[in-house]
Each structure stands twice: as structure tokens, then as C-alpha cells.
């Protein structure tokens with residue numbers, strides 16, 4: 015079964031072809047350089063870029079896959095991210111997927127982007143069910159009970175900022191160029207964490223939700239009290255300026271990331287008191303963070319269960335994970351029709367599939 019995956023929820027335009035043996039072809043174009051000029055994603059520019067790139071990228075994907083003179087005859091399903099994400103960006107991918115579905119008579123499947131992130135782990139390792147899913151991205155922080163690839167329940171989520179947002183905002187306030195998360199990680203690697211510098215926010219309760227806004231405020235306060243420690247300004251590449259960074263900022267970055275990672279593992283450990291998972295899946299852009307990876311490795315070792323984290327290229331937004339999620343939906347015989355809606359951030363994804 016060959017599934018085409020399409021991803022355009024934020025600032026990556028990506029398409030991939032996946033079958034049961036793995037990835038057949040994959041293309042991705044990031045708009046990070048464009049949005050860096052504005053210090054964050056500009057939705058209108060993002061959707062225009064998706065519209066400009068999605069057709070040519072699809073052509074390159076088909077060339078890469080080498081499917082013969084009639085490539086569309088080889089494609090069994092078209093899976094597309096329907097949300098959550100930026101509405102204008104989502105609509106480009108969804109409209110493109112509908113056009114392909116209609117033109118070539120290929121069934122359409124709408125995918126929950128967050129579930130796609132989690133299922134990316136299944137491409138490289140076997141997920142043992144039930145699994146505890148920890149989805150940490152730029153816009154979302156969700157804990158899931160995963161009973162199977164199409165059977166997931168949200169146990170808790172952030173009430174305000176996402177873990178990635180907390181990283182990005184601290185990075186921006188410290189003077190790091192956008193997108194700041196990965197650079198903050200690099201900065202933290204040069205520092206020593208002080209476990210008492212920042213709070214583990216919203217952990218003194220018995221629920222599974224998160225709130226990172228207090229940590230963000232603590233980070234801003236520290237930065238306003240240490241203006242001399244800010245990241246060196248200049249036109250040279252950020253990687254070069256990293257070498258000149260103030261040691262206090264490196265230590266604060268390490269401490270801030272430890273606060274995020276420990277807050278996540280505190281709630282993950284609490285979720286494991288409510289049910290007994292056979293594996294832990296950590297996914298989404300922030301799963302690329304070295305401190306988060308280390309702290310979850312510790313938790314998994316202590317509980318003696320496998321930890322599954324996608325490789326770095328599958329942590330950020332990509333279409334391979336969307337095609338993989340589509341493969342599972344197709345196996346469950348779930349498809350959508352041309353009325354498939356795009357769902358912006360903050361709204362829940364309807365369970366409106368049709369069973370074949």
C-alpha cells in the first residue's frame with residue numbers, strides 16, 4: 015500500500031511517499047529563513063509560500079520515487095494534515111490533496127498533525143501498546159494514552175504556552191535569532207544547569223495538564239536582570255556568535271531547558287500511575303532537544319520500559335509522518351470525502367471519517 019503524505023500546517027511544505035517497507039521518497043522545503051526576518055511565522059506569507067511550492071515539490075517527489083509513466087496509478091491513498099495549524103497554510107495542503115484525489119480517483123484521508131508526530135516513532139521502532147505519548151511541539155504540549163495507531167486519548171495538555179513556545183520566547187528575549195529552540199539547545203550544551211534557578215511550573219497539583227507561562231515569566235525576569243548576558247548581536251552567523259556567548263547565559267539556558275524537561279517528566283511519570291504503558295513515545299519538534307531526550311531516557315530506564323523518540327529529521331514537521339499516519343488510517347479502512355475540513359489550532363479534530 016503506497017500512501018502520499020502532504021504537510022503544510024505551519025512553515026514547512028512537505029510531501030512523502032511511504033509504504034509498509036518504509037519511506038519511498040520525501041521532499042521538504044522550510045520557510046524558516048523568510049520568517050526569520052520577522053522574528054516568527056507570518057501566516058499570510060506562509061500560505062503564499064505553500065501555494066507557490068506545493069506543485070513543484072510534488073513533481074520532484076514523483077521524479078524521486080520513479081513510479082513509471084503513470085505514477086498516480088501506483089498511489090493508493092492521499093493523506094493530508096487537516097489540523098491543527100495555521101488556517102491559511104492548512105487550506106493549501108487540503109485543497110491540493112482534494113484536487114489530486116478528485117483528478118486521479120484516489121481516496122482521501124485527513125490526518126491529525128499531532129498524532130502524525132507520535133506515529134513517526136513507529137517508522138523506526140516498534141511501538142508497544144498501550145504507549146504513553148508525549149507530544150511536544152511549537153504550538154502543543156499533549157500527553158496521550160495510545161492504545162493503537164488510530165486509537166489515542168488526550169490525558170492532559172497545556173493550558174497556555176506550549177513547551178516549544180516557552181523555548182522560542184526565552185530564546186527571542188535573550189537575543190537569539192528565530193527559530194530559537196535549536197540554538198537554545200546548543201547554548202545550553204555549553205552551560206551547567208542550576209536546578210533551582212527556574213520553577214517546575216504547575217506541578218504542585220494532581221493533574222496531567224501543563225502551564226508554561228510562569229516559567230516564561232521567570233525566564234524574562236532573569237533576562238531583564240542580566241542585560242549584559244544577552245546573546246551577542248551582529249551580522250555573523252549565529253553559530254559563530256555562539257562561541258562568544260556569555261557563560262551566564264549558557265548556564266541559564268541549561269537551567270531553563272532542565273526546568274522544561276523535568277516538568278514534562280514529572281507529568282509523564284504521573285500519567286504512568288494512571289495506566290501501565292508498555293512504551294513511551296516522545297515526539298514533536300521539542301523532542302529534538304538534548305535535555306528532553308536525556309531526562310526521558312532516565313525516566314524510561316527507571317521504569318524499565320522502552321523509550322521511542324524519532325530521529326532528528328522526523329522530530330520536526332515532515333510529510334513522512336503524515337503518510338505513515340495515513341497508512342494506519344487506511345489499514346483501519348477510514349477515509350474522508352471531499353468535504354474534509356481544515357481545523358485551526360484550538361479546535362478539536364472531528365471524528366468524521368467514513369469506514370470503507
Ligand code: KG4
Nearest residue numbers: 151152153178195196199299300303330331
Ligand atoms: O513540531 P514542530 O516542528 O512544529 C510544530 O508543529 O510546532 O516544532 C517546532 C518547535 C519550535 O518551537 C522549535 O523551537 C522547537 O520545536 N525545537 C526545539 C529544538 N528543535 C526544535 N526546541 C528545543 N530544542 C531543540 N533542539
Ligand code: ZN
Nearest residue numbers: 151299330331
Ligand atoms: Zn508539528
